[in-house]
Structure formats: structure tokens, C-alpha cells
Amino acid sequence: xxxxxxxSTLIFILACSKQPEGNIITVNGTIxxxxxxxxxxxxxxxxxxxxxxxxxxxxxxQQEAFDRILPELQKLKAYGVQSxxxxxxxxxxxxxILLKKLADATGLNILTNTxxxxxxxxxxxxxHVFDMPAExxxxxxxxxxxxxxxxxxxxxxxxxxxxxxxPLSDFHAKLVxxxxxxxxxxxxxxxxxxxxxLPAFQQLEILTxxxxxxxAFIWTHASDEKxxxxxxxxxxxxxxxxxxKYGWDENYLKGExxxxxxxxxxxxxxxxxxxAGWYDPNQPDKAIQPYTPIFETLxxxxxxxxxxTADIDQxxxxxxxxxxxxxxxxxxxxx
Ligand SMILES: [Zn+2]
Numbered sequence: 001x002x003x004x005x006x007x008s009t010l011i012f013i014l015a016c017s018k019q020p021e022g023n024i025i026t027v028n029g030t031i032x033x034x035x036x037x038x039x040x041x042x043x044x045x046x047x048x049x050x051x052x053x054x055x056x057x058x059x060x061x062q063q064e065a066f067d068r069i070l071p072e073l074q075k076l077k078a079y080g081v082q083s084x085x086x087x088x089x090x091x092x093x094x095x096x097i098l099l100k101k102l103a104d105a106t107g108l109n110i111l112t113n114t115x116x117x118x119x120x121x122x123x124x125x126x127x128h129v130f131d132m133p134a135e136x137x138x139x140x141x142x143x144x145x146x147x148x149x150x151x152x153x154x155x156x157x158x159x160x161x162x163x164x165x166x167p168l169s170d171f172h173a174k175l176v177x178x179x180x181x182x183x184x185x186x187x188x189x190x191x192x193x194x195x196x197x198l199p200a201f202q203q204l205e206i207l208t209x210x211x212x213x214x215x216a217f218i219w220t221h222a223s224d225e226k227x228x229x230x231x232x233x234x235x236x237x238x239x240x241x242x243x244x245k246y247g248w249d250e251n252y253l254k255g256e257x258x259x260x261x262x263x264x265x266x267x268x269x270x271x272x273x274x275x276a277g278w279y280d281p282n283q284p285d286k287a288i289q290p291y292t293p294i295f296e297t298l299x300x301x302x303x304x305x306x307x308x309t310a311d312i313d314q315x316x317x318x319x320x321x322x323x324x325x326x327x328x329x330x331x332x333x334x335x
Contacts, residue, residue, distance in 0.1 A: 020145075020326040021187060025157040026083075026109040027100045036109060037082030039320035042191075042220065042244035042273035043291055045069050045086050045102065048093040048281050051123040055091050060281035062098055066105075068279050072288050073106045079295040083109040083320070085273075087191065087220075089117040089160045091124045093278075096154040111157030111324065114144040115179065118172045119162035119193050134174045138181035145186045158324060159183065162193030165224070168202045176203045180210035187326040191218040191242070197230035204239060208331060214238035216329040218271065221245065223252070228260050235261070235269035240323050246294050247276030253297040258315075259305050271323060272298070272315050 023030045046065050048055065073084065088094050096112050103110040116137065117124040129137065141159055148155050159179045163172040179190045190207075194200050200219045207217055218240040222231055235241050243257060261270055276289035299312060 020155075023326060024109075024111070024321070024324050025155050025326060026111055027096055027103050027154045027157075028109070031109060033321040033325045035082075036317070036321045036324070038080045038316045039083040039085065039324075040076070040081060040273045040291060040294075041085045041271040041320050041323070042087050042242055042275050043084055044088050044093075044275070044278040046093040046095055046098060046281070047088055047278040050282065052091040052126040057093075057095065061284070062095065064284060065095075065098055065279040065281070066101055068284075068288055069102060069277065070105055072277065072291055073102060073108060075290070075292055076108070077106075079292065081108070081291075083111070084291075085111045085157070085320070085324070087113065087160055087193075087275075088278075089113060089115050089124070089162070090149075091126060092117050093281075094149075096149050096152050100152075100154060112149070112154060113158050113160035113191070114141045114149070114156035114182075114188070115160040116175055117160065117162040117193065118169075118175050119164050121164065122171065124162075130171060134177040134181060137175065137178035138185070141178065141182035141188075142185045145182070145188060156188065157326075158189045158191050159186075160191050160193070162220075163199050163203065165195035166199065168199055168206075172199075173202070173206060176206045177210060180207050180212045183212050183216050184210070184328060184330065187328040189218060189240075189324055189326075190216055191220050193220045195221045195224040197222075197225045197227065197234065200225075200230075200234060200239075204234070204237065211331050213329040213331050215240075218242050218323060221275075223257070228257060231257070231261060232264045232266055235264075235266035239269070240271055240319070241266070241269055242271045242273070244271070244273040244275045246272060246298055247274030247289050247291070253293055253301065255298055255301045255305065255307075258298075258302060258307075262307070262311065267311060267314055268319065270315060271319055 214237045220242045223245040
């Protein structure tokens with residue numbers, strides 16, 4: 001009898017651990033939100049700027065990429081980082097086998113994505129995608145979620161899409177609608193490379209029309225919006241504000257935006273990261289931008305401005321866990 005209880009408990013645990021709903025999907029399977037820990041929410045391991053028409057992933061040296069990136073990831077251990085969200089979409093350098101090897105070598109939880117990247121004038125979109133209806137694009141994302149990516153068995157932990165830094169084109173509006181449809185089917189969070197507030201508001205309108213709540217949306221590169229009141233407005237709508245350029249601007253590392261957002265009481269909607277790193281197969285000798293300025297410079301500066309340990313944990317632990325938990329966030333009739 002005792003054995004029976006033991007085995008049925010074990011089977012129950014195994015069954016639960018496979019369930020994406022309420023959990024987080026890494027390249028090595030599902031973990032609980034609690035297991036995510038300190039997280040960098042927007043970084044890159046390999047980026048290939050060739051564009052969809054000239055994209056030849058088989059031609060780069062995966063071992064060289066691994067060897068160049070590994071020491072940069074290992075530096076994160078000293079800062080207690082447990083999880084790393086890799087935001088490079090397909091046709092821009094997504095290589096889930098490389099990510100898996102790096103996750104195994106470092107013990108980091110690494111997340112990858114499904115989705116098409118429309119920014120930079122659709123350079124990274126294969127021709128056949130332009131005429132696909134939103135439903136067919138969504139079906140492709142859903143298939144990667146259900147069956148894994150390119151036969152690897154690795155599943156996406158979120159949807160990544162991208163629009164240009166101007167009013168949405170019809171095609172970019174379609175990409176956003178596809179992401180909304182896929183969210184309703186999978187519960188995957190939508191991370192959208194956006195920049196200024198205008199296309200962020202437009203995307204939230206599309207999500208609302210599709211019945212998807214702002215909580216499912218990460219306004220990526222919100223750091224590019226200079227009118228900080230817009231960050232507060234969108235945070236109060238419920239969307240995630242991604243300040244992800246901490247690898248790029250010395251001045252930014254003083255933390256002024258975060259100090260402002262804390263005063264406005266919206267720190268619980270903010271994600272921070274560097275948007276750094278990457279091995280570029282077209283420039284293999286280019287230096288890898290470090291994944292550490294947040295820990296070396298930003299956090300000490302925030303602490304000097306009365307940020308508590310709880311505030312830092314909010315940004316690096318609790319918000320990422322909530323933002324990347326797989327769950328359908330729909331607009332219900334009561335709200
Ligand atoms: Zn990025």
C-alpha cells in the first residue's frame with residue numbers, strides 16, 4: 001500500500017511537471033515559477049543579421065559560438081542569476097540546440113521563443129509568410145508549442161514578435177493578431193520588440209479586440225520612449241514594461257527611469273535586462289557584450305537611491321516569474 005501511494009504520488013508529480021499551464025517552459029522542460037529565480041529577461045546568445053533570404057544556419061560554427069558565449073554566461077553565477085531569457089527569433093539566429101548545450105553546461109534555465117520578427121522592414125520574414133492569414137501564422141506558433149521546435153523536442157517559453165518603430169503596417173498588425181490568437185490557444189506571453197509608445201498602444205488595441213488582456217504583453221524596448229508618463233500609463237493598463245537596454249548606455253545605468261517608476265508605484269510591472277551578448281556568425285571576432293552591468297553598476301546605483309532588497313527582487317525575481325508563467329490572460333466580461 002505504501003508503495004502504491006509512493007508511485008501514484010510520483011506519477012502525479014511527473015504528470016504535473018509536464019503541464020505548461022501555471023509553469024514556465026525552458027529549453028530543458030517545464031519548471032515552476034518559483035524555480036525561475038533571478039532572471040535576465042531579454043538577452044541574446046547568437047544573432048545573425050543576414051536576413052531571411054540569406055539565412056544559412058548550417059554554415060556557422062556552433063562549437064565556436066558555444067566557446068565564446070559560455071564564459072560570459074558563467075560570470076552570471078557570481079550574481080546569483082538562475083535564468084536567462086534568449087529573445088532571438090527564428091531567421092534571426094535562434095538555435096535551440098546551442099541554447100540547450102549552454103543550459104546543460106551552465107545549469108542556467110534558458111527560455112527560447114516562437115514567432116516572426118517583422119522589425120527592420122520585414123528583413124527577417126521569409127517571403128511565404130507575407131500572404132499567410134493571421135490564423136495560419138498562429139497555427140505555426142501553436143505547432144511549435146505543441147510539438148517542439150524543428151524536431152528538437154525543445155518548446156518555446158514565449159512568443160516573440162517585432163514591429164517597426166512607427167505606426168503599425170497592415171502586415172505588422174497581422175503579426176500581432178497572430179500572436180494574440182496563439183496566446184489564446186497556448187497561454188504563452190507575447191514579447192514584442194516595439195520601441196516607442198505609439199505602436200505599443202496600437203498593439204494593445206489589437207490584443208483587446210482579440211480578447212487578450214494587457215497582462216499577456218511585454219512592451220519590449222520601452223526604454224526607447226522618452227516620455228516616461230507613457231510607461232506609467234501602459235503599466236497601469238496591466239502590460240509589462242521592458243527596460244532592456246542596460247547593456248548599451250552608461251547614463252541609463254544610473255537608474256533614473258526606475259527611480260521614477262518606483263515613485264509612480266508601478267515597479268511591479270517592470271522587467272529589466274541588457275539586450276546584450278551575442279555571437280555574430282558574420283563577425284565571429286566581434287567582442288561579446290557582457291551580461292553583467294545591471295549587477296555591477298545599476299543595482300548599486302538603485303540601492304544608493306533607497307531601493308530595498310525587496311524592490312530588486314521584484315524586478316529580477318518576482319516580475320519575471322509572473323510575466324513568463326504560461327497562462328491564458330483573457331479579457332473577461334467583469335473587467
Ligand atoms: Zn533584443
